[in-house]
Amino acid sequence: MTAQPPVETGPKTNWTLREMLLWATGYLEKKGSLSPRLDVELLLAHVLHVPRIQLYVQFERVLQASEKDQFRGVLTRRAQGEPIAYILGTKGFMSHTFAVNPHVLIPRSDTECLVEAVLQDHAAITTPLRILDAGTGSGCILLSLLKARPQDHGIGWDISPGALQVAQHNAQLLEIPTTQLALHLRDMSQAESWATETSVQILVSNPPYIAPEEESELSPSVRSYEPREALFAPDSGVFFYKKIQALAGNLLAPGAKVYLEMGHLQSGSVVEIFSTPAWCDTRLIPDLQGIPRVLATTYTGVPPR
Numbered sequence: 001m002t003a004q005p006p007v008e009t010g011p012k013t014n015w016t017l018r019e020m021l022l023w024a025t026g027y028l029e030k031k032g033s034l035s036p037r038l039d040v041e042l043l044l045a046h047v048l049h050v051p052r053i054q055l056y057v058q059f060e061r062v063l064q065a066s067e068k069d070q071f072r073g074v075l076t077r078r079a080q081g082e083p084i085a086y087i088l089g090t091k092g093f094m095s096h097t098f099a100v101n102p103h104v105l106i107p108r109s110d111t112e113c114l115v116e117a118v119l120q121d122h123a124a125i126t127t128p129l130r131i132l133d134a135g136t137g138s139g140c141i142l143l144s145l146l147k148a149r150p151q152d153h154g155i156g157w158d159i160s161p162g163a164l165q166v167a168q169h170n171a172q173l174l175e176i177p178t179t180q181l182a183l184h185l186r187d188m189s190q191a192e193s194w195a196t197e198t199s200v201q202i203l204v205s206n207p208p209y210i211a212p213e214e215e216s217e218l219s220p221s222v223r224s225y226e227p228r229e230a231l232f233a234p235d236s237g238v239f240f241y242k243k244i245q246a247l248a249g250n251l252l253a254p255g256a257k258v259y260l261e262m263g264h265l266q267s268g269s270v271v272e273i274f275s276t277p278a279w280c281d282t283r284l285i286p287d288l289q290g291i292p293r294v295l296a297t298t299y300t301g302v303p304p305r
Ligand SMILES: C[S@@+](CC[C@H](N)C(=O)[O-])C[C@H]1O[C@@H](n2cnc3c(N)ncnc32)[C@H](O)[C@@H]1O
Pocket: 104, 105, 106, 107, 108, 111, 134, 135, 136, 137, 138, 139, 140, 141, 157, 158, 159, 160, 163, 186, 187, 188, 189, 206, 207, 208, 209, 229, 230, 231
């Protein structure tokens, strides 16, 4: 009698990478993920500690029990709506990898246009500049600027101690010299904070700008997982632009440049807020979809009112 191949009875135990990719993609699709295949590839690569491309090289590899258990854990988190960046613990921004956790907003690709505008506007200036980032979060804006302009000095503020820890960790990951950066627990809505520095030549900020009454319009994964203090601002979302307009002059050098990210419907209100003699050369910079996303303006030196 010739030997028969073993017949699997009961739940499937031997999963190849290919089978798991297919099955888990269908599972996440049913759970409402908009990018199920990509999510599964990222999660599998994360659990197996391999680059994504290796999944295809190792298509017929059978997953070990411990790998399957770990993958089940992260897949369940994703199926419940947790953002992939929090599960992986990282997010790419301006070709760098930033550590993220639920204390910080996940860096958005739209924010890259703010960084690019600052770099472009100052490309010809090689002398050291002082840059302040109000609401630094993961540090993605400030640290990307410092990486590209190693002669500059950066100051990062945040109201969240957890966010400052993440920014500090990212500074180490990106090997930013400690002398190039100072991170402080500061409340940008308080006048005292703006009296703690002088001669800042570039102010950047992506402040919280979502009106609390718009909370229901956010995707469930943003609403349930990203930090509330990074998202919401009173006064129809423009609270921090008013504060920056009124207070930033205390620490800006005349001629300093200011770059502020804003919501896609806020450009009119934000331009109006900055329509005082304290500011000139105000312009709007569009994001990748062509929507005005960043207000850039110059401090004239006339005290704001
Ligand atoms: C929209 S997130 C931006 C984070 C990061 N700069 C980015 O672009 O991904 C806003 C940040 O402002 C911080 N924040 C909120 N209120 C603040 C305040 N009153 N003073 C200082 N920082 C504040 C939040 O903790 C959060 O890190």
